[in-house]
Amino acid sequence: MNGGQAALELRGVWKEFVKGDRRVEAVQGIDLDIPPHSFTAILGPSGCGKSTLLNMVAGFDAPTRGEVRANGAPVSSPSPKRAVVFQEPALFPWYSVYENVVFGPKTQGRSAQTYRPLAERIIEQVGLKGFASHYPAELSGGMKQRVGIARVLAMQPELLLMDEPFGSLDAQTRTLMQELLLAVWERHQQTVLFITHDIEEALLLADTVYVMTARPGRIKKRIAVELARPRTIEATTSPVFNALKREVLALIREESVRADAETALE
Amino acid sequence: MARVLRAPWALVLPAALLVLWHLTVEYRWVAEGIIPSPAQVLRSWEVWIFGVTKGGLSPYSGTWLDNVLYSSKRVLQGFGLAALVAIPLGLMIGWNRLTGRLVDPTIQLLRPVPITAWLPFAIAVFGIYDASALFLIGLGAFYPIVVNTTHGVRDTNLLLLRAARMMGAGDGTVLAKVVFPSALPSIFTGMRLGIGVAWTAVIVAEMIAVKSGLGYVLWDAYYVGRMDICVATMVSVGALGFVSDRVIVYASRILLRWRTLEAGA
Numbered sequence: 429m430n431g432g433q434a435a436l437e438l439r440g441v442w443k444e445f446v447k448g449d450r451r452v453e454a455v456q457g458i459d460l461d462i463p464p465h466s467f468t469a470i471l472g473p474s475g476c477g478k479s480t481l482l483n484m485v486a487g488f489d490a491p492t493r494g495e496v497r498a499n500g501a502p503v504s505s506p507s508p509k510r511a512v513v514f515q516e517p518a519l520f521p522w523y524s525v526y527e528n529v530v531f532g533p534k535t536q537g538r539s540a541q542t543y544r545p546l547a548e549r550i551i552e553q554v555g556l557k558g559f560a561s562h563y564p565a566e567l568s569g570g571m572k573q574r575v576g577i578a579r580v581l582a583m584q585p586e587l588l589l590m591d592e593p594f595g596s597l598d599a600q601t602r603t604l605m606q607e608l609l610l611a612v613w614e615r616h617q618q619t620v621l622f623i624t625h626d627i628e629e630a631l632l633l634a635d636t637v638y639v640m641t642a643r644p645g646r647i648k649k650r651i652a653v654e655l656a657r658p659r660t661i662e663a664t665t666s667p668v669f670n671a672l673k674r675e676v677l678a679l680i681r682e683e684s685v686r687a688d689a690e691t692a693l694e
Numbered sequence: 695m696a697r698v699l700r701a702p703w704a705l706v707l708p709a710a711l712l713v714l715w716h717l718t719v720e721y722r723w724v725a726e727g728i729i730p731s732p733a734q735v736l737r738s739w740e741v742w743i744f745g746v747t748k749g750g751l752s753p754y755s756g757t758w759l760d761n762v763l764y765s766s767k768r769v770l771q772g773f774g775l776a777a778l779v780a781i782p783l784g785l786m787i788g789w790n791r792l793t794g795r796l797v798d799p800t801i802q803l804l805r806p807v808p809i810t811a812w813l814p815f816a817i818a819v820f821g822i823y824d825a826s827a828l829f830l831i832g833l834g835a836f837y838p839i840v841v842n843t844t845h846g847v848r849d850t851n852l853l854l855l856r857a858a859r860m861m862g863a864g865d866g867t868v869l870a871k872v873v874f875p876s877a878l879p880s881i882f883t884g885m886r887l888g889i890g891v892a893w894t895a896v897i898v899a900e901m902i903a904v905k906s907g908l909g910y911v912l913w914d915a916y917y918v919g920r921m922d923i924c925v926a927t928m929v930s931v932g933a934l935g936f937v938s939d940r941v942i943v944y945a946s947r948i949l950l951r952w953r954t955l956e957a958g959a
């Protein structure tokens with residue numbers, strides 16, 4: 429053994445869905461090892477099964493075959509150890525920002541003396557100071573997603589699962605949110621699994637990017653992103669970044685050509 | 695501008711109908727004595743409410759408030775009982791698949807039986823007592839509340855359920871903090887429909903199954919040819935129904951403040 433246990437392990441994970449009398453293979457034979465305190469991105473076109481993968485890691489869905497292990501323990505149901513930021517903010521509209529943020533720690537039975545200062549600090553870190561008593565309906569899309577991030581940070585999970593969290597935001601807000609996430613991650617250093625279809629986003633945020641193929645979803649390639657941390661949006665203009673981007677683009681082009689050819693043959 | 699114009703517009707049609715009513719009686723467009731004039735109704739109503747100071751012969755004199763209280767009490771009891779059963783049951787039907795399969799088909803089967811059709815059954819079982827009225831009112835209010843609660847529960851956003859689960863919420867927490875608030879707008883819709891049915895049921899029940907309340911007065915007045923009292927009763931019931939509906943709407947505005955924010959955003 430070379431020391432630390434993987435924060436997340438996927439062994440031969442397959443997922444099939446039955447649609448009528450047809451079987452659809454969403455993901456095929458996924459093997460992944462994610463070390464603790466690392467930032468991993470899964471990059472793939474829409475419909476490649478990357479959200480299916482995340483749902484299995486979160487415990488919302490069980491694999492048809494194979495196994496998902498978090499810190500050595502098999503995953504069978506959702507757990508506050510594996511916090512999720514969804515594509516939609518998925519906030520409770522009847523709770524204020526503060527009540528949404530403390531929902532996790534409160535539900536887990538932590539004392540108010542512990543979670544209140546933590547929640548206040550996190551709300552400030554994600555730039556929502558002064559909005560604690562606002563309701564989700566009063567916030568913009570970007571602000572809602574900040575609450576989505578704040579509430580998982582307040583849970584202090586072992587693993588942070590993010591399912592295209594900035595996908596529905598406009599370009600400018602998205603850049604701001606990516607920088608915010610980088611800053612927050614520098615501070616908390618949780619293990620992150622980040623799902624995206626945005627090449628730049630994956631390369632900017634992650635240490636390791638797994639490129640997925642479309643239908644059925646398989647891991648095509650693992651790419652190590654050796655950009656110095658702490659990173660800012662300026663990293664996207666460096667030669668290293670551009671070289672990586674070219675590499676990923678080529679992979680994805682190859683993949684979409686193959687997928688198109690296969691679709692044409694069907 | 696729009697706000698300034700809103701209030702008077704609402705009153706135009708009622709005023710026109712009132713004038714039409716007055717003219718119909720005044721110019722005898724229908725045979726005399728069939729319907730009373732608005733003024734006559736108002737006079738009889740006054741006597742009905744306040745009584746007459748000296749030697750009144752009207753058996754209705756001064757009994758309005760008592761009858762309003764009889765009917766209101768029945769509606770409140772029946773409606774309260776219905777809500778107390780229907781809300782938890784609706785939550786369980788919508789939340790638990792087994793309960794749903796066990797109970798929901800029976801409710802759907804019984805629901806088309808009109809509440810008026812239960813009347814002989816209610817009298818046979820409960821007799822000419824309050825219990826009969828409560829049974830009818832409760833049953834009538836029960837259906838819309840249970841159906842809407844179930845619907846609200848089933849409409850709960852899957853993503854919110856998943857969010858609660860991943861934050862460590864068990865069944866109880868999910869039910870109390872996610873499913874219930876999410877279903878609350880539907881529950882209020884059910885209660886508004888339910889209180890309407892409750893007022894219908896109380897009138898029917900009091901006409902036949904008990905000997906007090908506005909429904910009893912209505913039927914009694916019809917028998918002795920006091921159409922003025924009949925009309926005054928109709929208006930009274932309408933007003934009570936309107937007020938009870940407003941009370942529910944007001945309560946929902948307070949409890950669903952997060953929703954009015956949404957609409958205003």
